[in-house]
Amino acid sequence: MYYNNTKIFVLFVFLVFSSFVVSAQEKRDTTATADAIIRVDGSIVYGKVVEVNQKEVKYRINNLWNGPVITLPRKLVYAISYSNSTTQIVTAKFGTKTIKTLEYDQNGLEAGNMTDSTNNIGYNIGHGDVKVGLGFSREYSSFSGVKDFSKSASAPSLYAAYQFRYNRFLVVGAALGYASFKYVSNVTSDYDGIAITQNINETISTLGVYGRYNLMDGFIKPYLLLGLNINYSESTMNGDVFFMEDGKHVQTSSGINGFKTNFVARAGVDFMISKSFGLYSDIGTGTSLVQLGVIFSLK
Numbered sequence: 001m002y003y004n005n006t007k008i009f010v011l012f013v014f015l016v017f018s019s020f021v022v023s024a025q026e027k028r029d030t031t032a033t034a035d036a037i038i039r040v041d042g043s044i045v046y047g048k049v050v051e052v053n054q055k056e057v058k059y060r061i062n063n064l065w066n067g068p069v070i071t072l073p074r075k076l077v078y079a080i081s082y083s084n085s086t087t088q089i090v091t092a093k094f095g096t097k098t099i100k101t102l103e104y105d106q107n108g109l110e111a112g113n114m115t116d117s118t119n120n121i122g123y124n125i126g127h128g129d130v131k132v133g134l135g136f137s138r139e140y141s142s143f144s145g146v147k148d149f150s151k152s153a154s155a156p157s158l159y160a161a162y163q164f165r166y167n168r169f170l171v172v173g174a175a176l177g178y179a180s181f182k183y184v185s186n187v188t189s190d191y192d193g194i195a196i197t198q199n200i201n202e203t204i205s206t207l208g209v210y211g212r213y214n215l216m217d218g219f220i221k222p223y224l225l226l227g228l229n230i231n232y233s234e235s236t237m238n239g240d241v242f243f244m245e246d247g248k249h250v251q252t253s254s255g256i257n258g259f260k261t262n263f264v265a266r267a268g269v270d271f272m273i274s275k276s277f278g279l280y281s282d283i284g285t286g287t288s289l290v291q292l293g294v295i296f297s298l299k
Contacts, residue, residue, distance in 0.1 A: 003119050003298070011234055020299055028251075029161070031085050033048075034046040034047060034048065034082040034083060035047060035049045035059070035080055035081065035082050035083055036079050036080070036082070036207070037049065037057065037059060037072070037077060037080055037226075038077070038081065039072075039076055039077055039078060039090060040075070040076055040077065045059070045072075046061075047059040047060055047061045047070070049058045049080055049082070049244070050069060051079070052074075052088070052090065053074070054074065055070050055073065055074055055217075056072065056073060056074055057071070057072045057074055057077045057080070057090060058070070058071050058072075058128070059072070059198070066233070071270040074090060074091060074105045074282075075091055075168070076091075077090040077091055078090060078091055079101045087128070087140055088206070115121075121166065124164045124165045124166070124177075125164050126164075126298070127164070127299045128162055128163050128164030128165070128173070128297075128298060129159070129162070129163050129173075129230075129295050129296065129297050129298070129299045130161070130162055130295070130296040130298070131158070131159070131160065131161040131162075131163065131173075131175075131280060131293055131294070131295050131296075132160050132293050132294055132298075133158075133159045133160075133280065133291045133292055133293020133294070133298075134156040134157065134158065134159070134161055134291065134292055135156060135157035135158075135177070135179065135286070135287055135288020135289075135290065135291045135294060136153070136157075136288055136289065136290045136291075136292075137153075137288060137289035137290055141183070146183045146185075146200065147162075148185065149183040149184060149185045149198070149200070150183070151181060151182070151183055152181065152182050152184075153179070153180070153181055153182075154180035154181060154182055154194070154201075155180060156288075157177060157178060157179030157180075157287045157288045158177065158178045158179070159175065159176070159177045159287075159288070159291055159293065160175065160176050160177075161173050161175035161176070161210075162174055163173065163210075163212070163247075166211075167219055169214045169217060170211065170212075170213055171211070171212045171213075171214060171223070172209075172210070172211050173210055173211075174207075174208070174209050175207075175208045175209075175210065175227070175229075176205075176206065176207060176208075177204070177205070177206035177208070177229075177286070177287050178203070178204070178205055179203070179204045179206075179288065180202065180203045181201075181204075182198070182199070182200070182201055182202075183198075183200040183202070183203050184197075184198070184199055185197070185198040186198075192271040193243065193244045193245045194241060194242060194243055194244065195242040195244060196239065196240070196241050196242075197239065197240040197242075198237065198238070198239045198240075199238045199239075199283050200235055200236070200237045200238075201235065201236050202233060202235040203233070203234050203235075204231050204232070204233050204287055205231070205232045206229050206230070206231050206232075206286075206287055207229070208228060208229035208230065208264060209227055209228055209232050209263065210226060210227025210228075210235045211225070211226060211227070212224065212225040212226075212292070213225075219271070219272050220269060220270070220271060220272075220284070221265075221269065221270040221272070222268070222269045223267070223268055223269065223270070223282075224266075224267050225264070225265070225266040225267070225268070225282065225284070226263070226264065227263070227264040227266075228259050228261060228262075228263055228264065229261065229262050229263075229264050229286065229287075230259060230260075231259065231260050231261070231262065231287075232257070232258075232259055233256075233257060233258060233259075233260060234255075234257040235255065235256050235257065235258070236253070236254075236255050237252075237254050237255070237296055238251070238252070238253050239251065239252040239253075240252075263285070264284065264285050265284050265285050266283060266284030266285065267282060267283060267284060267289075268280060268281055268282020268283065268284075268287065269271050269281060269282070270293070270295060272297075275297065275299060276296065276297045276298075276299065277285045277294070277295065277296060277297070278294070278297070279292075279293070279294055279295065280292075280293055280294070280295055281293075282293075
């Protein structure tokens with residue numbers, strides 16, 4: 001009886017010891033095959049890195065190699081220490097300090113040719129977007145007395161802009177515009193026996209600066225835009241006064257030009273068909289109500 005109890009106790013101790021050894025071995029093996037993702041705030045995440053691109057770091061959590069892919073914004077990751085003892089600097093910023101180490105991507109680019117970084121203003125200024133568009137429907141006028149005139153655009157207004165990313169969601173830019181409009185008024189007074197016709201031709205050249213906030217950062221970019229325009233307006237005004245009783249006409253002609261500033265508020269959306277080409281549409285104040293155009297990205 002004593003022999004059997006001793007044998008059972010020894011077997012129990014052996015099994016418990018073996019389980020601890022196996023558990024410890026599995027833990028060491030798992031840790032050895034994990035990649036260490038070091039965030040810019042100093043925290044460390046262990047997992048298996050599956051992709052590093054220009055915007056995100058994707059990984060699977062430790063011990064769940066077949067689990068869901070978790071995504072971290074690239075700007076939150078300082079470096080990755082891979083299980084094969086290699087290290088990749090992802091964002092050259094750690095805490096509040098900028099580390100003087102060039103970024104290196106897995107796509108084969110050398111550090112000297114590093115690609116766009118969200119907060120790299122120097123890079124972003126030279127790799128912005130060119131926008132060219134047409135404007136439709138009159139919205140702005142430099143004349144305060146043409147409320148009752150009929151208005152029409154001589155042609156769609158032209159618009160060109162260059163913009164670059166200040167950070168992930170904020171974009172700043174400068175724009176040029178050109179528009180021409182006609183205003184016509186016909187007033188007849190049977191009591192006075194006169195008919196007055198007035199024609200105004202106006203051209204507007206615009207230089208503006210703006211900032212826009214992208215509500216999303218992806219293939220579709222809805223945005224809100226605020227800006228300031230400096231408009232140079234040049235107009236000619238021709239009038240004709242017809243005295244019906246005498247059958248006489250008195251014609252007048254004058255010109256006016258000058259500068260005027262106005263604030264611009266617009267809302268729109270970009271549709272990026274490819275990395276370097278897209279379409280855009282927006283609506284709001286300015287030399288046109290609605291704009292449609294194309295985007296050429298220099299990235």
